[in-house]
Amino acid sequence: MKRQIEETIKQALRIGLYLTGKNKSEENTENSLREEDEKIVREVLSKQNIENKLEQYNRLNSNIEESWKQWQVTRNRHTRIIRYREIGIAATIALLFAIGSYWFYPENITLAPVHTAQIQAGSFKATLYTGDNKVIELKENMQAVLTQDSSVVVAHNELKHSAVTGAPTINTLVVPKGGEFSLVLADGTKIWLNADSRLKYPTSFSGTNREVELEGEAYFEVQHDDQIPFFVKTSQSTIRVYGTTFNVKAYPDDSFQKTTLETGSIGLFVDDKEFRLTPNEQAILNPSKDVEIVKVNARQQSVWRHGRFLFANERLEDIMAQLGRWYDVNIFFVGTRARELHFSGEIDRYEKIDKVLRMIELTTNISFSINGKTITITPE
Structure with missing residues (x-):
């Protein structure tokens, strides 16, 4: 029994190293995950399997069951930020119980296969619909000049407009699900678009306002101009920008629209009422058009672009x-x-x-x- 417990501990430690990725930097081959360990990982990573095995193990010691219940209560009472190192520790503890019961009750368990090969993380891609009815597919690492006067180019996963003379046209940049892309407007304003988002904008700005329309999520780095204010329109609000960086999350199917100010100053207009934000404040707009302003870490709201x-x-x-x-x-x-x-x-x-x-x-x-x-x- 003692030998089995010691072996269980060694197995759990190796799995902890595997989950945290530390074994990749270790030269000692004893810390690497063996084939039989990987088999155990695949079996016990199923939460249902962990709980089933733990229930069997608890029959040997009722105190363990009480400790498990207390841990669950504690877990539900506290919100914890799970980071890579903490995940490895938490998983190792859970796996220690599960692997221990694996040795005590080594029955065959077959998990339902999970087919994730066709599910891929997003990449840089978008579709540009121009004001003169052209449709241009923008792909990752694409480099191209899109206009004869070279005023619109795409490079480094960014669509860039330069100031031109003449009447502007209205373009729409659409980022599909599984995509992201960035855009530089003719005035130098830079915009990062998240997946399943679209931005409607003019190829150049004229008149007294600069205005774009957003559906989805975007991070704005607006070029300051006191004479020509910048506005972002969504389906429920208008945001006036006084030269700043901020994130807007305005998906039609989300519970709330969230506007988060990182630097500078913005005003959120809802039914002609303005809500002014200062840095590290977030305006939460619900479907009833009620606005709540809360303090946040603004940089955390836009980590998606990183x-x-x-x-x-x-x-x-x-x-x-x-x-x-x-x-x-x-x-x-x-x-x-x-x-x-x-x-x-x-x-x-x-x-x-x-x-x-x-x-x-x-x-x-x-x-x-x-x-x-x-x-x-x-x-x-």
Whole structure:
């Protein structure tokens, strides 16, 4: 028995190194994950398997069951930001129990296969619809001059306009699900568009205002001009920009529109009433057009443009909507309870979808199943 327990501990430590990626930098081959360890990882990473095995193990010691319940209560009472190192630690502890029961009850377990090969993280891509009825597909790492006068070019995953004379035309840049792209307007304003977003804008600005229309999510770095103010229109509001950087999340199917100010000053107009924001404030607009202004870390709201997912006590339904847009998948909830669960965590946006889902499973009572490009969420 003692030898089995010691071996279990060694196995769990190796798995912890595997999950945190530390074994890649270790020269000692004893820390690398063996084939039989990987088999165990695949078996016990299933939350249902962990709970089933733990239940069997608890029959040997009722104190363990009580400790497990206390841990669950503590987990539900505190919101925790799960980072890579913490994930490895938490997973190692869970796996220690699960692997231990694996040795005590080595029955054969067959997990349902998960086919994620056709689910890919997003990439740089967009479609440009020009005012003269042209449709131009923009692809990752594409380099091209799109107009005869070289006023519109695409390079380094960015569409750039230069100031030109003559009457402007209205373009629309559409970023599909599973995409992202950036844009520089003729006045020097830079805009990053997230997946499933569209921006309508003029090829050059004239008159007394600069105005664009947004559906979806975008980060703005607006070129300051006291004489010609900049406006962003969404379906529910108008944002007046006084020279600043800010993030707007205005998807039609989201519960709220969120406007977050990073630097400078902006005014959110809703039914002719202006709400002024100062840096690190977020205006939350609900479907009834009520506005709540809260303090936030503004940089965290736009980490998506730096290739990160960051969830701060967000509803699972809203999180899955983000994942659905980025990975271009369909989301299906079994029942309504799981939709209202809250989750906090951070992970690389370019990770495989199954790793992102496992991170969520570690701290919520749900399970995921994938069939083609549909993800089903089931409460446990």
